[in-house]
Amino acid sequence: MAKRTLKDTAKDPNAKETFIQETNTKKVIPSEAGTKMMNTRLSEELIHRIKIFCAINKMTIQEFMTEAASEKLKADRGK
Secondary structure, eight states: OOOOOHHHHHHOTTHHHHHHHHGGGOOOOOOOTTOOOOOOOOOHHHHHHHHHHHHHTTOOHHHHHHHHHHHHHHHHHTO
């Protein structure tokens, strides 16, 4: 299955059911050397959309946030 964008996920009528099913089988990623914890506040709506996106695409929130931050920083370099 191809990865979906956040917009695609929000439009998916089955996203809520998929999210509920997938949250029971979360991946556990061990701590890695050279990483740090980072806390931030996000809107409830954005958090909900991220969780649904991750469940549908079978990825952790950590994987999503790392990928999203990396992509944003790469795009910013081109300006």
